[in-house]
Amino acid sequence: MLEVQHIFKTYEGKPLLNDISFKVDLGETVCLLGASGSGKSTLLRIIAGLEDADSGSILFNRADLTPTPPHLRDFGLVFQDYALFPHLDVNENVAFGLKMRRLPQDEISRRVADALEMVNLAGFGHRRVTGLSGGEQQRVALARALATRPRLLMFDEPLGALDRTLREDLLNELRSILHQTNIPAIYVTHDQEEAFTIADRILILHDCRIIREGTPADVWENPGSSFVSGFLGLGNIIGGIYLDASQVETKFGRFSVHCEHEHSKGDNVALLARPRDSRTERSEPNGERSRSVVNVISGVVTDVIFQPERFRITLDNGLYFYLPNAPKVGEKIEVRVKVECLA
Amino acid sequence: MGIGKNVHKYTGRQERIGLFTCVPVYFSTNSRFLLWVLPLIFLIIAFFYPLSRILALSFDPSTLTSSNLLLAFRVLLFTFYQATLSTLLTLLLGLPSAYLFARYDFRGRSILRALTAVPFMLPTVVVASSFNAIFGTRGLFSFLFPLSQASSILHPSPFTLILLAHVFYNTTIIIRIVGNALSSLDPKLEQAARSLGADPFRVWWNVTFPLLRPSLFAASLLVFLFDFTSFGVILLLGGSQFATLEVEIYLRVLKLPNLPLAALLSVIQLICTIIFSIIYTRFASRSTIQLAPRSTFIKAKTTKQKLFVTIFCLLLSAFFILPLSSLPFRSLFRLEADRGQRGEVQYGVTTDYYKELFVNRRGSIFYVPPIRATANSLGYAGATVIISLLLGFPAAFALAKPTRLERILDPLIMLPLGSSAVMLGLGFIISFGKWLTSPFLVPFAHTLVALPFVIRTLQPAIASIPQCLRQAASSLGASPWEVWKNIDLPILRRATLAAATFAFTISLGEFGATLLISRPEYPTIPIAIERFLSQPGGLNYGQAMAMATILMVLTLISILLIEKFRLPNSGEF
Numbered sequence: 032m033l034e035v036q037h038i039f040k041t042y043e044g045k046p047l048l049n050d051i052s053f054k055v056d057l058g059e060t061v062c063l064l065g066a067s068g069s070g071k072s073t074l075l076r077i078i079a080g081l082e083d084a085d086s087g088s089i090l091f092n093r094a095d096l097t098p099t100p101p102h103l104r105d106f107g108l109v110f111q112d113y114a115l116f117p118h119l120d121v122n123e124n125v126a127f128g129l130k131m132r133r134l135p136q137d138e139i140s141r142r143v144a145d146a147l148e149m150v151n152l153a154g155f156g157h158r159r160v161t162g163l164s165g166g167e168q169q170r171v172a173l174a175r176a177l178a179t180r181p182r183l184l185m186f187d188e189p190l191g192a193l194d195r196t197l198r199e200d201l202l203n204e205l206r207s208i209l210h211q212t213n214i215p216a217i218y219v220t221h222d223q224e225e226a227f228t229i230a231d232r233i234l235i236l237h238d239c240r241i242i243r244e245g246t247p248a249d250v251w252e253n254p255g256s257s258f259v260s261g262f263l264g265l266g267n268i269i270g271g272i273y274l275d276a277s278q279v280e281t282k283f284g285r286f287s288v289h290c291e292h293e294h295s296k297g298d299n300v301a302l303l304a305r306p307r308d309s310r311t312e313r314s315e316p317n318g319e320r321s322r323s324v325v326n327v328i329s330g331v332v333t334d335v336i337f338q339p340e341r342f343r344i345t346l347d348n349g350l351y352f353y354l355p356n357a358p359k360v361g362e363k364i365e366v367r368v369k370v371e372c373l374a
Numbered sequence: 375m376g377i378g379k380n381v382h383k384y385t386g387r388q389e390r391i392g393l394f395t396c397v398p399v400y401f402s403t404n405s406r407f408l409l410w411v412l413p414l415i416f417l418i419i420a421f422f423y424p425l426s427r428i429l430a431l432s433f434d435p436s437t438l439t440s441s442n443l444l445l446a447f448r449v450l451l452f453t454f455y456q457a458t459l460s461t462l463l464t465l466l467l468g469l470p471s472a473y474l475f476a477r478y479d480f481r482g483r484s485i486l487r488a489l490t491a492v493p494f495m496l497p498t499v500v501v502a503s504s505f506n507a508i509f510g511t512r513g514l515f516s517f518l519f520p521l522s523q524a525s526s527i528l529h530p531s532p533f534t535l536i537l538l539a540h541v542f543y544n545t546t547i548i549i550r551i552v553g554n555a556l557s558s559l560d561p562k563l564e565q566a567a568r569s570l571g572a573d574p575f576r577v578w579w580n581v582t583f584p585l586l587r588p589s590l591f592a593a594s595l596l597v598f599l600f601d602f603t604s605f606g607v608i609l610l611l612g613g614s615q616f617a618t619l620e621v622e623i624y625l626r627v628l629k630l631p632n633l634p635l636a637a638l639l640s641v642i643q644l645i646c647t648i649i650f651s652i653i654y655t656r657f658a659s660r661s662t663i664q665l666a667p668r669s670t671f672i673k674a675k676t677t678k679q680k681l682f683v684t685i686f687c688l689l690l691s692a693f694f695i696l697p698l699s700s701l702p703f704r705s706l707f708r709l710e711a712d713r714g715q716r717g718e719v720q721y722g723v724t725t726d727y728y729k730e731l732f733v734n735r736r737g738s739i740f741y742v743p744p745i746r747a748t749a750n751s752l753g754y755a756g757a758t759v760i761i762s763l764l765l766g767f768p769a770a771f772a773l774a775k776p777t778r779l780e781r782i783l784d785p786l787i788m789l790p791l792g793s794s795a796v797m798l799g800l801g802f803i804i805s806f807g808k809w810l811t812s813p814f815l816v817p818f819a820h821t822l823v824a825l826p827f828v829i830r831t832l833q834p835a836i837a838s839i840p841q842c843l844r845q846a847a848s849s850l851g852a853s854p855w856e857v858w859k860n861i862d863l864p865i866l867r868r869a870t871l872a873a874a875t876f877a878f879t880i881s882l883g884e885f886g887a888t889l890l891i892s893r894p895e896y897p898t899i900p901i902a903i904e905r906f907l908s909q910p911g912g913l914n915y916g917q918a919m920a921m922a923t924i925l926m927v928l929t930l931i932s933i934l935l936i937e938k939f940r941l942p943n944s945g946e947f
Contacts, residue, residue, distance in 0.1 A: 081565050101568040108569035114562035118584045127580070128570030172566075179570060 032056050032215050033078070033183055038087035040073060047073055049239035051087070055183070058213040060206075062226040065236030066262070071219040074236075075185050078217070080104050091182065102131070107176030107214075111188040113168045115160040121147070121171050122156040128179035146174035149208060166197045173205070177212070184209070184216040190225060202228050223263050227251070235259055257301040257373045266305040267350045268373070273298040278325070279372075283348060287325045290372035301373040304328075306343070308369035309352040329365040332358050406777070409768040413787065413825075416765050420822050421790050424801025431637035431804065442635050445622075446642055453618040456533075456608075457601035460540035464597050467541055467693070468548025474686045475549055476556035478679070479671035486687060489694050491546040495933045496926065497883025498606025499900040503922035504697035505539045505611060506907065507704040512915050514700050532612040539607045542697060544597040551596070555589035556582075592657035599650045603643070603794050606885040606900075610907060619643045620886070623796045627890055633804060640797040647792050701926060705919035708912065727916030744917060747902035748924060750813075751882055754898060757817035758824055758881035759874045765821065766828035766873060773829065774837040787829060790822045795886030798822055802891050813896040819887045824877040831876060835869030836862070872939035879932040882925065899925045 033055040040048040047070040055061045063071045076082040078089055080101035089096045096104060115124050125146050129139045147153050150170040155163075160171060169189060176184060189205075190198040206229055209216050220226050226233055227247045235243040235250070243250055243259050254260040257268050271281035273294040279286045279302060286302060294300060312327050330346030335357050342357040344364075358364050431437065475487050493501055508514045509530055530538065559582065567577045605620035614625055619639050626636035674683040708724045731745040769787060772780055790798065798819055802810075809815055839862060847857045885900040892901055899921055906918035 076565070079565070079569050081568060100573070101565075102571045102573050104569075105571070106569060108566060110562050110566065112560070112562065114560060114566040116563060116567075116581055116585075127567065127572075131567075131571035131576060175566075175570065 032059075032092065033217075034090040034093075035074075035078065036088050036090065038074065038077060038089075039085045040070065040077065041085060042070075042073070046239050048077075048084070051236075051241060053234055053241065053244070055215045055217060057215055058210075059231045060209055060216045060218055060229055062218045062220065062230030062233045063236055064220060064223060064226040064233055064262075067221050069236045070239060071221075071236055072187050075108070075187050075217065075219055078183075079106050079108050079185060105179070105182045107179065107181035107184045109169075109172050109176050109184070109186045109189045111191045113165075113172040113192075115168055115171055115175075117161055119160070120156070121152070121158050121160055121163075124160055124171055125175045125178050127175060132179065142178050143174075146178040149177060150174045150204070165193050166201060169193065169201065173208075177208070180212075181214065184214050186216065186218045186220075188220055189218075191220070191222075198225070205229065235262065237262070254303070254373065257303075260301075260303045260373060266303055266307075269302045269304060269350075269370070271300055271302055273300050279370075283328050283350070285325045286370045288370050288372045292372070302370045303373050304350065304368045304370045306352045309354065309366045311354060311356070311358070312365040312367045326370065327365050327367050329363065332360050332362050332364060335360060406772060409772040410780075410783065411768075413765045413769040414783075416818075416821070416825075417787065417790075420818055421793075421798075421801070424798070424805040425793070427804045428637045428640055428797070428801055431634050432641045434634060437634035437638050442638060445635070446639055449617050449619055449622045449639065450642060450646075452616075453602060453620075456536065456616070456618060457598050457604075460537050460544075460601040460604075461594055461598045463537055464541045464544045464548060464601075465594060467689075468545045468593075468597075469552065470682075470686055471545060471690060472549045472553035472556060474683065474690075476553040477672060478683050479673050480683055480687065482687070483671075486690055487549070490549055490690060492698065492930070492933070493542050493694070494544075494546045495879070496929055497900060498604075498885050499610060499883070499903045500701070500922050500926045500929065501539055501543060501697070502607050502610035503903055503907065503918060504701040504926075505535055505542070507700040507919055507922075508697055509535055509538075510611075512912075514704060533616065535611045536604075536608050536616065539611060540601050540604060542693065543607070544600055547597050547600075548593050551589050551593035552586060555586050559585060588657050592654060595650060595654045595657060599647065599654065602650065603647060605794065605796055610904060619646075620794055620796050623794075623800060624886075624889065627796075627800055627803060633800075636800055637804070640794070640800055643797060644793050647794070651792055698926070701919060702923045705916060705923045708916065724916075727913070727920040730913060730917055731920060744902055744906075744921065747897045747899050747921070750896050751898040751900075751925075754813075754817050754820060755878045755881035758820040759877045761817055761821045762824045762828045762877040763870070763874060766825055766832055769825075770829045770832035770836055773833050788826050791826050795823065795884065796890065799887035799890030802887070810891060811893065813893055815891050816888060816896075816898070817881070819891060820881040820884050821877075823884060823887070824880040827876045827880065828873040831873040832866070832869050835866050839865050868939045872936050875932050875935045875939065879929055879936070882928055882932070 035051060035053050038048050038051040039046075051074060053061065063074065065071050073082060077084045080089075080096065080099060091104075116127065119127065122143055125143045126139050129142055134142070143156070144153070147155060150173050152167065152170050152174060155167070155171075160168060163171065169192075173189075186205075190201055193201065202225060209229075218226070218229055230247055233243075233245060233247055233250050234241045237258055243255055245253075250259070251263070251265070254263060254265055260266065260268055269281050269283060269286075271279040271286065273290075273296060274280055274285075275296050277288055277290060279288055279300055281302065288302060290300070328346070328348075328350060330348045330350065332344055333347050334343075334345040336343040336345075337357070338353070341353040341355060343351060344354050344358065344366075345351045346364075346366075352366050352368070354366075471490065475483065506513055510516070563581055563585070564577050567581045568574075572580060602618075603620060604618070605624070608616050608618055609621055609624065612621075614621060614629065617625065619642065623636045623639045623643070626632045626639065674680045705727055706723055706725065708726070731748075732743050773784055773787075776784060802815055802819055806815060843861050844857050847861050848854070852860060882898075883900060884898075885904075888898055888901060889904065892898060897905065903918050903921045903925070906914045906921065909915075
């Protein structure tokens with residue numbers, strides 16, 4: 032279906048997109064995840080034909096789209112601030128794309144009704160769009176994009192302006208609509224929860240490049256770099272020096288870790304200590320022994336926060352863990368952790 | 375025309391008053407009405423009493439004869455005709471220019487945009503003189519391209535000249551209002567339309583145009599209003615054969631005296647102006663339901679875009695620079711023989727026209743050296759500044775946090791703006807005929823025109839002072855006078871200077887009312903220009919150009935000062 036090939040783009044002299052390539056297959060939802068300003072929206076506009084790339088090409092079904100103007104690409108676009116036409120009512124907004132395609136009037140009314148039905152807005156047709164709530168406006172925008180049955184749907188932070196509960200509801204609806212219609216989709220967001228909920232595949236954009244690509248589960252389990260781990264908030268990132276025999280020396284102690292990459296003695300490596308994979312170690316009366324024990328971190332509890340089914344414990348060394356039982360603030364504890372090697 | 379129009383720049387300010395609006399502690403609620411005493415007495419004497427005299431005169435049965443009504447109808451028709459034509463021409467130049475400034479980024483963009491706004495503030499006599507200096511029968515083009523060999527484009531008829539001057543004046547309104555609407559249009563709307571399958575034309579037709587329509591109508595109506603009430607430009611460029619309402623009123627006062635007919639015409643004029651203003655306010659309020667601000671301008675890329683940008687930059691530069699620069703040029707170059715001059719005529723650079731301003735010639739149209747007109751103008755302007763500040767301050771304090779009653783009084787203060795300058799002059803003549811011999815009526819007439827601007831400039835500044843500042847000062851032991859001196863005055867200094875400059879500029883350039891009520895021995899600069907222009911001979915013409923140049927320079931300095939003193943973020947219109 033859609034193929035993005037080697038897109039380069041600079042903005043005011045600075046690189047914005049550097050050799051971006053990926054594919055989207057039929058029925059697949061690909062999510063571009065990145066901090067704001069990382070060029071996600073620009074990439075969408077390039078795919079839509081609203082902006083030109085410096086080099087690279089966009090292919091659909093192996094046909095180069097470079098000469099195709101945006102209004103002939105047949106790609107639906109949904110914006111964060113909805114971009115509803117304020118001078119048209121709900122029906123007219125949804126019918127806009129169909130009118131542009133010069134469909135017969137009865138076909139237009141039928142498709143508008145279908146699209147509004149699909150986003151649960153049946154009966155809203157004659158309302159003014161300026162009087163609708165944010166969530167309702169975004170549903171109209173979605174219906175407007177769906178009504179033309181585009182070859183590809185693109186979402187630019189579509190839920191960014193909505194509050195949390197509304198966002199979750201709409202996200203689930205959107206997921207089921209995308210599965211129902213089987214339209215390939217590109218979803219741009221800076222919110223990782225949104226990304227992991229909606230995506231079949233996640234692309235993480237950083238420093239103008241795609242630095243990680245995979246299914247949500249794969250990306251979550253194997254972040255591959257300290258940036259991705261930090262960006263996704265996977266846990267404590269600890270810098271250390273590689274010794275031999277898969278041992279890493281850090282300021283929190285010595286860790287035994289399995290590294291996929293080859294390392295030689297003295298290399299700087301980053302470790303990820305996920306807060307969930309930890310448990311308290313019985314403190315031995317004999318302090319001598321615990322010093323040589325690997326993968327145990329000791330510290331004084333500075334904060335305990337209750338979270339559903341666990342406690343979030345923060346230690347005086349800045350690290351945090353999830354533990355089933357709450358220690359007291361000020362108590363010295365030892366935590367046995369699992370660590371992963373981040374390249 | 376040049377005077378009444380500036381108010382729209384400031385009417386939007388009212389909404390921007392912050393949360394802290396209040397009347398200073400040193401005015402108790404009971405003494406608030408004291409604030410109103412002076413301004414209201416002034417308005418009643420200088421505006422409402424003359425207005426009532428005009429109304430009484432025009433609704434007298436002896437005035438409403440069929441021949442009078444027929445003439446009024448004919449004049450009204452012609453006024454509509456020229457105003458409509460002027461508005462259409464203004465749109466023709468203004469719309470592409472608005473698009474140019476709203477969408478494209480090019481070198482010199484802000485300078486060119488500022489340039490298009492300059493004529494708006496210039497006195498009508500300056501604009502009329504500068505068009506005369508290029509296109510008039512004694513203008514630049516007549517000498518550069520003598521009639522025999524040049525096309526008629528370079529020698530437009532007086533009527534075309536009037537239309538051109540109107541376009542010159544009002545293009546900036548279209549650029550500002552429509553351009554601002556265009557640039558505050560969310561670009562995502564157009565992108566959404568594109569992605570939904572609309573080609574560029576249908577994007578424009580189905581999305582952009584409908585969204586711009588209210589501002590487009592508002593801007594056109596405003597331009598129409600100014601063209602409708604235009605006086606100086608028409609009189610100086612066309613002469614009395616182009617009888618618009620304003621010109622006809624003037625003729626019926628000074629040339630073919632018939633005061634009842636003049637009164638009837640000015641009532642018709644007032645009714646039309648009020649109707650247009652009401653419709654304008656409707657559209658203007660609808661055009662403000664805007665949308666995300668666009669900050670990005672694009673650089674012209676395709677050949678078509680580059681061509682568009684280049685052509686319009688050149689066109690606008692030529693159209694706006696040429697008249698403004700021809701005035702000083704023509705005042706320094708001798709192109710024709712002076713009256714009565716024989717033998718060898720020295721053509722070329724000369725300062726004679728300026729030197730001649732200081733000479734009281736025998737048989738001169740003045741009883742005094744023409745430069746005295748400048749002194750008179752400065753004197754009148756100074757008096758106007760003092761009177762309008764004295765009246766404007768209390769009114770502005772009261773309006774900074776209006777009570778319900780004061781909300782009703784507010785439009786009353788603005789009403790003199792709706793009536794034309796010629797009508798104000800007519801009212802003075804009817805009401806204060808016996809005092810016309812004294813020069814003291816003129817500053818009061820000027821104050822009438824300047825007062826709304828002064829109040830609209832002071833009011834937001836006063837409202838922006840948090841009441842707690844004054845309360846803190848008085849709790850620290852400051853007396854009401856000391857509060858005013860130490861809190862209000864320093865904060866209001868800039869606004870006061872801006873208001874004073876406004877009053878000064880308006881008085882300097884005021885033409886319509888002054889023409890009717892000023893004494894021949896006390897001419898102002900605009901009056902002197904008008905008299906010089908109507909006299910034959912190169913010397914008179916050159917002196918008109920010299921005077922107009924002086925007035926233009928004074929006005930430009932004032933504009934710069936106003937821009938400098940205005941509240942930094944108080945917006946444009």
